[in-house]
Amino acid sequence: MGGVFQVDQAEFIEQAKQFQLEGQTIAVVKNNAYNYGLDFAVKAFAIAGIDYFATTSIEDAIYIRKICGQKVNIFLLNPTTDFKRVKQHRLEITLPSLDYYMSYKHDLVDIDLHIEFEGLFKRSGFAKINEVEAFLNDAKANDFDLNIKGLWTHFGYADEFDGVYEKERQLWLDFVEGVFELGIHPSVVHAQNSASFMRDGLLNNHSHVRLGIGLYGSKPFESLDSKDFIQSVSVTAPIVQIRQLKAGESLGYSKAFTATEDCKVAIVDIGYGDGILRERIKHGCEIGGRSYEIVALMMSHMAVLVDDHVKMHMPVYLYGKSQRIDHFTALGVGANSEQLGAFNYNSMRREIVYDD
Numbered sequence: 350m351g352g353v354f355q356v357d358q359a360e361f362i363e364q365a366k367q368f369q370l371e372g373q374t375i376a377v378v379k380n381n382a383y384n385y386g387l388d389f390a391v392k393a394f395a396i397a398g399i400d401y402f403a404t405t406s407i408e409d410a411i412y413i414r415k416i417c418g419q420k421v422n423i424f425l426l427n428p429t430t431d432f433k434r435v436k437q438h439r440l441e442i443t444l445p446s447l448d449y450y451m452s453y454k455h456d457l458v459d460i461d462l463h464i465e466f467e468g469l470f471k472r473s474g475f476a477k478i479n480e481v482e483a484f485l486n487d488a489k490a491n492d493f494d495l496n497i498k499g500l501w502t503h504f505g506y507a508d509e510f511d512g513v514y515e516k517e518r519q520l521w522l523d524f525v526e527g528v529f530e531l532g533i534h535p536s537v538v539h540a541q542n543s544a545s546f547m548r549d550g551l552l553n554n555h556s557h558v559r560l561g562i563g564l565y566g567s568k569p570f571e572s573l574d575s576k577d578f579i580q581s582v583s584v585t586a587p588i589v590q591i592r593q594l595k596a597g598e599s600l601g602y603s604k605a606f607t608a609t610e611d612c613k614v615a616i617v618d619i620g621y622g623d624g625i626l627r628e629r630i631k632h633g634c635e636i637g638g639r640s641y642e643i644v645a646l647m648m649s650h651m652a653v654l655v656d657d658h659v660k661m662h663m664p665v666y667l668y669g670k671s672q673r674i675d676h677f678t679a680l681g682v683g684a685n686s687e688q689l690g691a692f693n694y695n696s697m698r699r700e701i702v703y704d705d
């Protein structure tokens with residue numbers, strides 16, 4: 350119960366200000382805003398000047414409406430059939446396929462719709478331009494006055510450098526052209542995640558970028574300069590005991606660690622139950638500015654091989670200024686969002702540092 354996820358609000362806002370494309374950013378706040386906390390992140394992004402949000406959860410979308418009022422736009426990424434609440438809270442929704450349109454066309458009037466293209470990612474979306482044509486013809490035949498506000502896709506390959514991204518980007522640009530040729534010109538055209546934005550700037554014919562991880566202060570791919578990404582979060586835990594082990598003695602489940610010489614081990618109050626990934630502990634921790642090896646990971650504790658510099662009151666850092674999330678991503682610990690998403694706030698404390 351001792352782990353602390355601490356975010357510096359001023360740094361978080363500074364990063365959102367410097368990374369966004371001013372007036373043209375949709376902030377992705379799904380999964381509890383990448384686990385920074387939905388309430389905290391939306392309010393901080395709003396201070397940074399962002400007025401468009403995207404999430405997968407209708408409950409979260411309604412919550413954003415509640416805290417931000419009518420001045421923001423809220424786009425629901427997941428297909429929904431909860432049209433009553435969509436209209437009540439003025440949410441914008443995805444139009445994910447021809448089948449969906451055919452099933453719910455009578456409910457879609459008076460809702461801001463964003464046509465979705467499946468692209469190479471294929472999680473959802475129209476596959477071909479003739480499917481878009483079919484739904485537009487049907488809407489015309491039925492005299493439906495649909496609000497086609499947006500056109501969007503998701504790039505699944507923008508953080509990889511093997512030529513696939515270029516293909517998915519071209520497929521999408523062709524699709525956009527195709528929709529324009531059908532006489533439809535949505536005002537909001539958005540596809541680019543943080544990696545695509547870093548690679549290409551704003552693409553032609555696009556009105557917005559749809560950003561996640563870069564706004565939260567982690568690099569979407571390794572070759573970028575860390576100086577441009579302020580990591581506002583640290584993760585620390587207290588030492589609950591310092592134990593002496595004699596050479597040959599073991600500690601932890603299945604003798605997780607066996608001392609090869611007499612040594613000291615700090616037992617730290619954080620474990621995999623709090624969301625510390627097993628891959629993460631391979632890269633050690635920091636105590637009092639020095640690096641130490643983590644020799645065992647348990648559900649609520651970990652054991653760290655320490656020396657005489659380490660005292661009971663010193664916090665143990667797993668993430669911080671010199672332990673960047675994106676650095677561990679580059680070391681193969683898991684995607685930035687995977688490391689963030691693992692934190693368990695039922696057992697860890699979340700603290701926000703406010704500048705006053």
Ligand SMILES: Cc1ncc(COP(=O)(O)O)c(C=O)c1O
Nearest residue numbers: 377503542543559560561562563
């Ligand atoms: C649909 C969609 N758009 C945008 C993003 C933002 O991506 P990133 O965090 O890489 O900027 C995500 C993230 O997974 C997403 O699923």
